[in-house]
Amino acid sequence: MWTGRNHNIFNFASRLRTTIRQSSRISGILQSKTLDDNIQIQGWVKAIRKQKEITFIDVGDGSSHQNLQVIVPTSKLPNGLGFHSCVSAAGILKSSDHPNQEVELIAQQVKLHGATNQTEYPFKARKKHTLDYIRQHVHYRSRTNTFSSLLRVRSQAKYHIQDYFNQEGFHIVDTPILTSNDCEGGSEVFVVQPGPEKSKSSFQSEDKSYFNKPVYLTVSGQLHLEAMASGLSKVYNFNPAFRAENSQSRRHLCEFWMVEAEESFLQGLEGLQALMNRIEDLLKHTMRKIVELQPEDIFFHWKQNPETENLVKLALEQKFLRINYQEAMNILLANNSSFKTKADYGKDLGKEHELFLTQSLGNIPIFVTDWPKDTKAFYMATREDQPNTALGVDLLLPGVGEVAGGGLREYRTAVLEKKLIMLDLQNSLDWYLDLRRNGCAPSGGFGLGFERFLQFLLGTPNIKDTIPFPRWAKHCSC
Numbered sequence: 001m002w003t004g005r006n007h008n009i010f011n012f013a014s015r016l017r018t019t020i021r022q023s024s025r026i027s028g029i030l031q032s033k034t035l036d037d038n039i040q041i042q043g044w045v046k047a048i049r050k051q052k053e054i055t056f057i058d059v060g061d062g063s064s065h066q067n068l069q070v071i072v073p074t075s076k077l078p079n080g081l082g083f084h085s086c087v088s089a090a091g092i093l094k095s096s097d098h099p100n101q102e103v104e105l106i107a108q109q110v111k112l113h114g115a116t117n118q119t120e121y122p123f124k125a126r127k128k129h130t131l132d133y134i135r136q137h138v139h140y141r142s143r144t145n146t147f148s149s150l151l152r153v154r155s156q157a158k159y160h161i162q163d164y165f166n167q168e169g170f171h172i173v174d175t176p177i178l179t180s181n182d183c184e185g186g187s188e189v190f191v192v193q194p195g196p197e198k199s200k201s202s203f204q205s206e207d208k209s210y211f212n213k214p215v216y217l218t219v220s221g222q223l224h225l226e227a228m229a230s231g232l233s234k235v236y237n238f239n240p241a242f243r244a245e246n247s248q249s250r251r252h253l254c255e256f257w258m259v260e261a262e263e264s265f266l267q268g269l270e271g272l273q274a275l276m277n278r279i280e281d282l283l284k285h286t287m288r289k290i291v292e293l294q295p296e297d298i299f300f301h302w303k304q305n306p307e308t309e310n311l312v313k314l315a316l317e318q319k320f321l322r323i324n325y326q327e328a329m330n331i332l333l334a335n336n337s338s339f340k341t342k343a344d345y346g347k348d349l350g351k352e353h354e355l356f357l358t359q360s361l362g363n364i365p366i367f368v369t370d371w372p373k374d375t376k377a378f379y380m381a382t383r384e385d386q387p388n389t390a391l392g393v394d395l396l397l398p399g400v401g402e403v404a405g406g407g408l409r410e411y412r413t414a415v416l417e418k419k420l421i422m423l424d425l426q427n428s429l430d431w432y433l434d435l436r437r438n439g440c441a442p443s444g445g446f447g448l449g450f451e452r453f454l455q456f457l458l459g460t461p462n463i464k465d466t467i468p469f470p471r472w473a474k475h476c477s478c
């Protein structure tokens with residue numbers, strides 16, 4: 001039974017949690033600036049300036065791009081204190097005369113929790129480390145300003161993407177990581193196999209796979225989302241995806257994150273326009289929220305990549321451009337001498353073609369529609385008036401290239417069955433065809449590469465620097 005006493009306890013617990021959160025995290029301290037408070041902080045040493053009588057220590061705890069200056073008598077410094085040591089400090093918050101901060105902590109005590117071996121530790125104070133160098137020490141890089149800032153933006157981007165879908169009435173669905181389909185029929189998949197049997201009493205015989213069929217790490221949850229949309233209408237996932245691309249380039253990861261959405265009752269040219277509106281709204285909502293709520297982290301990255309600020313602002317201010325494949329090819333073929341790999345009508349676009357299109361058309365995001373059906377996957381619907389034209393769309397972002405792709409789904413049973421038979425997929429995807437046989441609704445959806453989106457937002461040159469632990473061919477540390 002709910003009583004007044006329960007209510008008071010709840011309010012007290014809520015106030016207590018708020019107080020603890022604000023007083024212990026540096027972001028809350030810098031925001032509240034409550035002077036003369038007794039506080040304790042925990043974090044890592046970002047800089048030390050030792051003088052005869054007093055020592056200045058900059059401490060960061062990952063909650064903010066800013067550090068808090070701690071002033072402590074030099075005689076009270078713990079032995080072994082160094083760059084990136086883990087410490088706690090207790091004292092009084094006072095107003096600061098330092099031009100770059102309003103408050104500082106006058107510490108009565110500094111405690112060393114974890115020292116760093118300054119001889120062997122790979123990062124040094126007052127030294128600028130390149131992203132390539134930092135990538136060689138991925139287990140430490142959350143302590144660097146660049147990467148801690150990236151991780152905060154990444155966290156908020158994930159939150160605001162989900163917030164958008166919640167506002168729009170979508171349901172999140174956890175699509176499987178293990179799957180018996182490779183979605184687009186490509187070959188760049190990781191095959192899943194059990195490890196060596198630890199016991200001869202295992203239920204499986206040696207000549208059979210664990211699932212009695214080939215199983216892969218998912219390249220996309222789209223087909224499973226389609227199944228869930230056929231009952232929930234609006235669904236999305238936010239899952240890892242895997243592609244066994246043998247690439248060392250700045251553009252590829254073999255483990256990455258995808259935002260995928262599927263929406264029922266989208267059909268024809270109107271449905272494709274609605275799908276583009278959905279993608280544009282999602283990106284603008286997310287970018288606007290991050291720029292508004294994470295300005296210090298955003299501007300830290302924009303300062304290192306000055307052109308990115310203008311690109312993001314243009315994307316927020318302008319309507320995304322919409323052109324068809326024919327228009328895109330006309331531009332590319334007229335400039336074919338500029339490309340290492342020539343544009344070829346009827347073929348997909350390469351990255352250099354994608355970047356050229358955005359650059360030549362005003363450096364704003366571009367939707368490319370009306371693709372030749374042979375460039376798109378078997379599940380893509382085609383136009384009624386142009387049966388060789390797929391109702392598909394790719395979104396190109398300046399400086400990055402393709403970031404999202406999607407389209408409307410083929411919902412005609414006979415047409416889809418014919419395609420599956422041609423690809424010899426009728427047995428493995430019979431369940432997918434089943435959706436068309438019983439209560440099918442036309443639908444459309446898209447997949448957004450999360451790391452590529454972050455590349456655009458922050459101007460990060462290498463996709464490997466947008467994810468905590470990057471995996472690519474020949475590299476799987478930690």
